[in-house]
Amino acid sequence: MYHSQIWAYQPLPKRPLVGYAPDIRSADAGTTSLLFLSLTWRDLEPEEGRYCFEGWERRLNFSRLRQGGQRLVFRLVLDYPGFKGSPALPAWLLERIPARSYVSPFGRGLAPDYTHPGLATAYRRLVLALGQAWGQDGLLSYIELGGLGHWGEWHQLASLGPLPQGDFAQHFYVDPWFQAFRSCRLCLRRSFAWLDPHRSYGFYHDELGDLAQTRVWLDELVQGGESFDGAQMRGLGRSGLERVCGGEWSSKCLWAPWNSELRAQMRDVGLSFLGPALPQNAETARLVEECLGYQLWLPQVQSVSSLLGTCLCLTWANQGLATFPFDWPVYLAWETWQGERGRSRLQVRLSQLRPGQRSWFFAWLPRPLLTYKSLRVSVEDPLAQKPLRIFSQRAEKGSGSLIL
Structure with missing residues (x-):
C-alpha cells in the first residue's frame, strides 16, 4: 500500500536559536528566543581565583531561561571604551600587567598588553573555568569569542599597537574556548590568516546595516587580503558566507530605511541572530527579522x-x-x-x-x-x-x- x-x-515567525537577541537586561528580554549577554573580566573574577558565575546565574535568572528554552549570545569584554565605571579588567590583574589609557571618538578606555604572558595565562584559566560553569548544557548557544580589542571586537586604535596574532593568539585566546565549550557556535570577528584551519569557526559582524562596511567585510571573508588594520585575512570563498552566524546593527544606521540593496545584502549574508543593537526603523526591523535563520x-x-x-x-x-x-x-x-x-x-x-x-x-x-x-x-x-x-x-x- x-x-x-x-x-x-x-513561515514560522518565532523559532529556537534564531532572531533578534536584545540585551538580557532590556525590556524585550522576555519576548525572544535569544538574548545577548556581555560581561567583563572584572564581572567574572573580581579577585584572583574567585569566580562569580553562580552570582550571575542567580542575578540573571538562568534557571528561568533554561525552563523557557531561551539561549544566550555571549561576549567577554576586556576593554570597554567610554564606560563610566571601573575598568573592564580586575584590579588584581592591573597590578601585574601593563595597560595604556587612551582617548577615542567613543570615549576614554584602558587597553591591556595582550601579549603579556601573565594576562594570556590568566585569560586561558578564566575561559576554562567559565566553560566548566556555563559550557556544559548549551545555554550559551553563540559565543563571540576572543574578547580582545575595543568591546572585544579584535580591533583597537593604531596608536595602541597590533593585537596578538599567530600561534600565541591561537593558543591563549582562541583554543581555550574550543576546549571549554562544546555545545555552541564559536564566532570570530574576522577570518584571520593565522587561524587554525581545522577548527570550525563561525563569524559575526558588528556593522550590519552599513552597506559599504558590510561589503568590505564580506569581501575579506570570501577573498581574503589585508584588512583595515594591516592584519592578513584568509579568503574562505563562498563557503565563508555559510559560516556567518550573526552580528549587530551599526549604530550609524539605526534609523536607516529599508531598500532593495539592503534586502539583497541581508539575504546574501544568511544570519541566524542579530543583537544587541537592532534597527529602530519599524519597517526595517520587521523585514530584517524575516531574513534571519532557518x-x-x-x-x-x-x-x-x-x-x-x-x-x-x-x-x-x-x-x-x-x-x-x-x-x-x-x-x-x-x-x-x-x-x-x-x-x-x-x-x-x-x-x-x-x-x-x-x-x-x-x-x-x-x-x-x-x-x-x-x-x-x-x-x-x-x-x-x-x-x-x-x-x-x-x-x-x-x-x-x-x-x-
Missing part, C-alpha cells in the same frame, strides 16, 4: 506498507536563509491502536539542510501502516528536553511535534 501526505509551507519543514512524507512493515520517505526542506546551527536529535514517535508506544532517532543532520535545497531520509517501522494510531516527527531541545516548535508548515502539530 502506498500513501503520500503533502503540506504547504507557512525555516525547516517537511513538504511531503511517503510510505510504502506491507505485512512486513512500513518504509517512510521524509522530504525535508529549508526555506530560510541560514542552516540550523546544531545537529539536535530528530525522533519518529509512534503509537499503535493497542496503546503501545515507542520512538526511534532518525539519521537527519539538521545542520546539513541547506537553504533552498531538499533532502530525503528514510525510516523503517516494523508493522503495517494501518497498525499505527499516530506517527509524529519531532526535534528535541537538549536543554529543555522537550520537542521544539520548529516546523514551518500548515499541518497538525502537537506539543511541538509534527503529526504525520
Whole structure:
C-alpha cells in the first residue's frame, strides 16, 4: 500500500536559536528566543581565583531561561571604551600587567598588553573555568569569542599597537574556548590568516546595516587580503558566507530605511541572530527579522506498507536563509491502536539542510501502516528536553511535534 501526505509551507515567525537577541537586561528580554549577554573580566573574577558565575546565574535568572528554552549570545569584554565605571579588567590583574589609557571618538578606555604572558595565562584559566560553569548544557548557544580589542571586537586604535596574532593568539585566546565549550557556535570577528584551519569557526559582524562596511567585510571573508588594520585575512570563498552566524546593527544606521540593496545584502549574508543593537526603523526591523535563520519543514512524507512493515520517505526542506546551527536529535514517535508506544532517532543532520535545497531520509517501522494510531516527527531541545516548535508548515502539530 502506498500513501503520500503533502503540506504547504507557512513561515514560522518565532523559532529556537534564531532572531533578534536584545540585551538580557532590556525590556524585550522576555519576548525572544535569544538574548545577548556581555560581561567583563572584572564581572567574572573580581579577585584572583574567585569566580562569580553562580552570582550571575542567580542575578540573571538562568534557571528561568533554561525552563523557557531561551539561549544566550555571549561576549567577554576586556576593554570597554567610554564606560563610566571601573575598568573592564580586575584590579588584581592591573597590578601585574601593563595597560595604556587612551582617548577615542567613543570615549576614554584602558587597553591591556595582550601579549603579556601573565594576562594570556590568566585569560586561558578564566575561559576554562567559565566553560566548566556555563559550557556544559548549551545555554550559551553563540559565543563571540576572543574578547580582545575595543568591546572585544579584535580591533583597537593604531596608536595602541597590533593585537596578538599567530600561534600565541591561537593558543591563549582562541583554543581555550574550543576546549571549554562544546555545545555552541564559536564566532570570530574576522577570518584571520593565522587561524587554525581545522577548527570550525563561525563569524559575526558588528556593522550590519552599513552597506559599504558590510561589503568590505564580506569581501575579506570570501577573498581574503589585508584588512583595515594591516592584519592578513584568509579568503574562505563562498563557503565563508555559510559560516556567518550573526552580528549587530551599526549604530550609524539605526534609523536607516529599508531598500532593495539592503534586502539583497541581508539575504546574501544568511544570519541566524542579530543583537544587541537592532534597527529602530519599524519597517526595517520587521523585514530584517524575516531574513534571519532557518525555516525547516517537511513538504511531503511517503510510505510504502506491507505485512512486513512500513518504509517512510521524509522530504525535508529549508526555506530560510541560514542552516540550523546544531545537529539536535530528530525522533519518529509512534503509537499503535493497542496503546503501545515507542520512538526511534532518525539519521537527519539538521545542520546539513541547506537553504533552498531538499533532502530525503528514510525510516523503517516494523508493522503495517494501518497498525499505527499516530506517527509524529519531532526535534528535541537538549536543554529543555522537550520537542521544539520548529516546523514551518500548515499541518497538525502537537506539543511541538509534527503529526504525520
